[in-house]
Amino acid sequence: MLKKSLTINGTKTILVTEAEDKLSDVLRKQLGLTGTKVGCGIGECGSCSVILNGKLVRSCITRMKKVEENSEIITIEGVGTKDRLHPLQIAWMVHGGAQCGYCTPGFIVSAKVLLDQNDNPTREEVREWFQKNRNLCRCTGYKPLVDSVMDAAKLMRGEIEVKDIWKKIPEGASLMGTEYIRPSALAKVTGTWDFGADLGLKLPSNTLHAKLVQADVSHANIISIDTSEAEQVPGVYAVLTYKDVKGTNRINGLAFPTNKGDGLDRPILNDKKVFQFGDALAIVLAENEKAAHAGVDKVKVELEVLPAYMNAPDAMAEDAIEIHPGTPNVYFENYVAKGEETAPIMESASYVAEDSFYVQRQPHLPIEPDVGFAYVDDDGKLIIHSKSIAIHFHALMIAEGVGMKPEDVYIVQNNTGGTFGYKFSPTIEALLGVATLATGHPVYLEFNMFQQITYTGKRSPFWTTMKMAADKEGKLLAMESDWSVDHGPYSEFGDLLTQRGFQFGGAGYQIPNIRGNGRTVCTNHGWGSAFRGYGSPEIMFPSEVLIDELAEKVGMDPFEFRYKNIYREGDTTPTGCQPDVYCLEGLFEKARPVYDEAKKKAARKNEESKDKKYGVGITVNIYGCGLDGPDTSEAWAELTPKGVTVGNSWEDHGQGADIGTLTYAHETLKPLNLKPEQIDLVMNDMTKTPNSGPSGGSRQNLVTGNATTAACRNLLEAMKKEDGTYRTYEEMVQEGLELKYYGKWTAPCTDTPPEGGQGNPFAGYMYGVCVAEVEVDLNTGKTTVEKMTLASDVGTIINKLAVDGQMYGGLVQGIGLALSEDFDDLKKHTTLTRCGIPQIKDVPDVIQLMYTETKRPNNFYGASGAGEMPLAAPHAAIINAIYNACGVRVTHLPALPEKVLAGLKK
Numbered sequence: 041m042l043k044k045s046l047t048i049n050g051t052k053t054i055l056v057t058e059a060e061d062k063l064s065d066v067l068r069k070q071l072g073l074t075g076t077k078v079g080c081g082i083g084e085c086g087s088c089s090v091i092l093n094g095k096l097v098r099s100c101i102t103r104m105k106k107v108e109e110n111s112e113i114i115t116i117e118g119v120g121t122k123d124r125l126h127p128l129q130i131a132w133m134v135h136g137g138a139q140c141g142y143c144t145p146g147f148i149v150s151a152k153v154l155l156d157q158n159d160n161p162t163r164e165e166v167r168e169w170f171q172k173n174r175n176l177c178r179c180t181g182y183k184p185l186v187d188s189v190m191d192a193a194k195l196m197r198g199e200i201e202v203k204d205i206w207k208k209i210p211e212g213a214s215l216m217g218t219e220y221i222r223p224s225a226l227a228k229v230t231g232t233w234d235f236g237a238d239l240g241l242k243l244p245s246n247t248l249h250a251k252l253v254q255a256d257v258s259h260a261n262i263i264s265i266d267t268s269e270a271e272q273v274p275g276v277y278a279v280l281t282y283k284d285v286k287g288t289n290r291i292n293g294l295a296f297p298t299n300k301g302d303g304l305d306r307p308i309l310n311d312k313k314v315f316q317f318g319d320a321l322a323i324v325l326a327e328n329e330k331a332a333h334a335g336v337d338k339v340k341v342e343l344e345v346l347p348a349y350m351n352a353p354d355a356m357a358e359d360a361i362e363i364h365p366g367t368p369n370v371y372f373e374n375y376v377a378k379g380e381e382t383a384p385i386m387e388s389a390s391y392v393a394e395d396s397f398y399v400q401r402q403p404h405l406p407i408e409p410d411v412g413f414a415y416v417d418d419d420g421k422l423i424i425h426s427k428s429i430a431i432h433f434h435a436l437m438i439a440e441g442v443g444m445k446p447e448d449v450y451i452v453q454n455n456t457g458g459t460f461g462y463k464f465s466p467t468i469e470a471l472l473g474v475a476t477l478a479t480g481h482p483v484y485l486e487f488n489m490f491q492q493i494t495y496t497g498k499r500s501p502f503w504t505t506m507k508m509a510a511d512k513e514g515k516l517l518a519m520e521s522d523w524s525v526d527h528g529p530y531s532e533f534g535d536l537l538t539q540r541g542f543q544f545g546g547a548g549y550q551i552p553n554i555r556g557n558g559r560t561v562c563t564n565h566g567w568g569s570a571f572r573g574y575g576s577p578e579i580m581f582p583s584e585v586l587i588d589e590l591a592e593k594v595g596m597d598p599f600e601f602r603y604k605n606i607y608r609e610g611d612t613t614p615t616g617c618q619p620d621v622y623c624l625e626g627l628f629e630k631a632r633p634v635y636d637e638a639k640k641k642a643a644r645k646n647e648e649s650k651d652k653k654y655g656v657g658i659t660v661n662i663y664g665c666g667l668d669g670p671d672t673s674e675a676w677a678e679l680t681p682k683g684v685t686v687g688n689s690w691e692d693h694g695q696g697a698d699i700g701t702l703t704y705a706h707e708t709l710k711p712l713n714l715k716p717e718q719i720d721l722v723m724n725d726m727t728k729t730p731n732s733g734p735s736g737g738s739r740q741n742l743v744t745g746n747a748t749t750a751a752c753r754n755l756l757e758a759m760k761k762e763d764g765t766y767r768t769y770e771e772m773v774q775e776g777l778e779l780k781y782y783g784k785w786t787a788p789c790t791d792t793p794p795e796g797g798q799g800n801p802f803a804g805y806m807y808g809v810c811v812a813e814v815e816v817d818l819n820t821g822k823t824t825v826e827k828m829t830l831a832s833d834v835g836t837i838i839n840k841l842a843v844d845g846q847m848y849g850g851l852v853q854g855i856g857l858a859l860s861e862d863f864d865d866l867k868k869h870t871t872l873t874r875c876g877i878p879q880i881k882d883v884p885d886v887i888q889l890m891y892t893e894t895k896r897p898n899n900f901y902g903a904s905g906a907g908e909m910p911l912a913a914p915h916a917a918i919i920n921a922i923y924n925a926c927g928v929r930v931t932h933l934p935a936l937p938e939k940v941l942a943g944l945k946k
């Protein structure tokens with residue numbers, strides 16, 4: 041043990057620790073300074089950054105033995121507080137720098153050290169600093185963070201005042217479309233926004249710590265699991281296997297009727313087989329983390345290893361055995377048929393292009409690893425707190441499996457450090473449920489980053505072949521496609537995803553005749569879960585690259601070829617319905633000057649350069665808002681002495697559910713003349729909030745925005761007096777009137793059946809035109825994205841900061857998808873950087889956003905969604921730009937330097 045005298049945030053204290061303890065653990069667990077976050081735990085992400093004797097350190101890799109006696113430590117809590125904000129914290133709020141907020145304390149602490157050394161840095165120096173100090177953000181695309189530092193520096197130099205950047209909304213004015221700061225921003229920038237691991241430190245003393253025994257092979261029969269030795273480890277309370285599960289031990293994957301499986305293929309604790317690396321075989325529950333780890337090491341598992349099918353083609357091979365015995369590896373099939381048969385058209389068309397494509401198993405890489413806890417409340421209900429972004433779905437999916445009635449399972453979403461869709465699937469909810477039901481104790485479980493990466497769902501790879509035909513004038517005639525979806529071993533939502541193949545292949549263009557077949561394939565690689573864009577980036581990559589190939593054959597510029605073929609009045613989507621609005625022409629007009637200028641710039645640079653080539657690529661980006669068909673959401677609004685409280689389950693990944701809800705409520709309740717501070721939000725707690733559906737499919741802004749509006753309207757209606765004025769709270773109480781009103785909204789949509797795929801599935805669409813400008817190094821094959829531009833139409837913008845934030849973040853994930861990200865090699869792709877997460881210097885500082893705002897018919901205020909469209913096809917724009925620069929067409933992602941180099945050599 042060590043004793044140290046330290047000054048922490050200006051206060052002297054004495055600390056007793058182990059020599060090997062990490063500074064991050066000591067700060068968080070011994071001192072309760074939970075503003076310092078732990079993401080990767082191995083020095084890659086900077087979320088644990090603190091200042092030690094004036095120097096920036098990553099506290100997760102700083103051992104206490106290295107912290108000298110009398111050291112001074114400053115954490116986020118010492119940088120500024122809510123009543124005394126540091127200029128960096130102010131600027132971070134103003135620029136929307138904290139989306140999920142998990143990286144925020146680390147970035148602000150890091151930037152403070154920079155500004156203490158240099159209060160007038162250039163943008164490039166700021167970028168160099170964050171690169172050198174390894175500060176990673178997965179939400180913001182980094183640009184707003186650099187903007188924040190630049191403004192903070194100006195504030196510190198006295199060149200501007202807070203009022204110059206903090207745009208106050210005049211009293212009584214609408215919040216719609218403004219940069220009003222989200223309610224959670226203050227807590228996020230001061231480090232007081234408690235995430236799951238922070239709450240985990242505040243649980244009752246009888247809480248058990250859970251650790252998992254996980255499979256280290258990808259496919260096997262389970263012969264035996266021996267827990268006897270582990271049970272004897274001091275501090276271990278229990279070791280659970282499938283035998284201890286009180287229910288069916290299966291997650292319900294809510295399979296489509298035409299799915300050849302029953303959707304009950306995912307065990308909570310594996311019983312007969314291991315289906316993928318990381319599968320949970322046992323849970324060790326102990327008094328503390330250390331004992332739980334020790335217990336894990338003592339569990340003996342005997343396996344019969346089977347051949348593992350690590351991709352769709354292998355699992356589809358004739359000699360492949362069934363991964364789930366009794367269900368074929370190809371367990372779901374669908375087809376699309378729009379217009380005439382395509383084969384004769386392909387034969388006679390003037391121009392035909394055909395190619396095959398692969399979009400990889402993109403890892404989500406949130407900076408916060410998965411975490412949660414559970415307990416049984418005094419009424420016997422199972423309460424589970426997690427990062428779920430589908431709380432009502434998840435309760436339904438796990439209830440029978442853990443042995444509870446669905447109405448007795450309640451999920452609460454903790455403040456969440458990004459999910460990007462992986463939490464559309466349940467992850468640890470059922471494990472927590474099993475553990476707490478078996479022991480009667482509260483149970484806490486956190487993943488480290490290795491577990492987060494290797495054992496949560498991933499974007500499902502698509503293997504696609506596609507063919508398109510055009511007439512001699514360059515008008516699109518027909519499209520044929522064939523796509524196989526590698527969904528890993530678990531089927532949940534795999535059928536839905538496969539359906540996206542026909543909903544978004546060729547989206548944006550009037551293609552009168554379409555034929556295509558898709559299938560979902562069971563494999564032994566990471567299970568498929570939603571990932572931002574969900575099917576659209578997978579299938580728009582083929583269609584947006586093939587459009588370029590066809591344009592070349594026709595002899596047209598890719599911009600003009602697209603412009604000629606985009607949706608115009610009366611045209612229909614690939615599912616044969618009219619889109620909600622026709623706005624692509626306007627977006628192309630907005631993007632045209634940027635494209636023209638970029639082409640000129642690239643030509644100029646190409647003339648001067650030998651070793652490097654420059655190019656420009658363009659794509660249409662589209663995604664739908666909603667769950668397919670009549671998607672529904674509910675919310676409530678309650679009059680209080682202070683104002684109004686609004687309740688919904690608009691789960692927040694970090695996108696800004698709070699600012700969305702507040703803005704809809706504030707706008708609708710305008711007749712009451714409420715200040716924003718008078719509107720309280722109660723969100724994402726099934727014990728209190730109604731079923732608003734999941735935060736997937738970019739649906740909440742449109743659908744739950746409407747439900748929230750409906751609830752507020754119903755409240756207003758009840759408050760209205762005959763003379764048109766409104767009752768006060770006291771008057772409502774005096775008259776004995778109900779104070780709380782529900783609102784519900786259902787999309788007027790129809791499903792797209794797996795047979796033929798024709799219908800009107802989405803309440804709205806989001807549209808974008810993306811221009812990518814790249815540099816390709818001819819010696820190394822390395823691509824650098826120099827600029828991204830996105831002209832978007834998401835209908836009425838509800839909050840400008842939120843929408844800008846979505847665009848920046850989505851585009852930058854597109855850079856990762858194009859150039860670096862993958863989860864394929866189980867030995868290599870196990871950390872954030874080895875999975876290819878874009879660091880600040882991998883993304884351009886110039887990201888240009890432009891908007892048109894075409895009012896949407898299905899939203900009370902004319903809005904659609906925003907979250908996923910920016911990731912629909914920016915990767916295809918980059919790949920098209922690489923071709924434009926150097927003539928190398930990468931069709932299998934990611935476009936790693938060696939792939940581009942190989943193409944150059946050819």
Ligand code: MCN
Binds near residue numbers: 737
């Ligand atoms: N918005 C707006 N005006 C519009 C459209 C949207 O102000 N016209 C705002 C909304 O109020 C909301 C945000 O933009 O704050 C996104 O709205 P929407 O597109 O409806 O998406 P959801 O709220 O349903 O969120 C889900 C979506 C998805 S599916 C993924 S995946 C995703 C995403 O949002 N994951 C994210 N954005 C993310 N952002 C962060 N920081 N982290 C994630 O994990």
Ligand code: FES
Binds near residue numbers: 080085089099
């Ligand atoms: Fe410490 Fe990532 S660098 S948690």
Ligand code: FES
Binds near residue numbers: 137140141177180
């Ligand atoms: Fe940076 Fe979410 S705001 S990781």
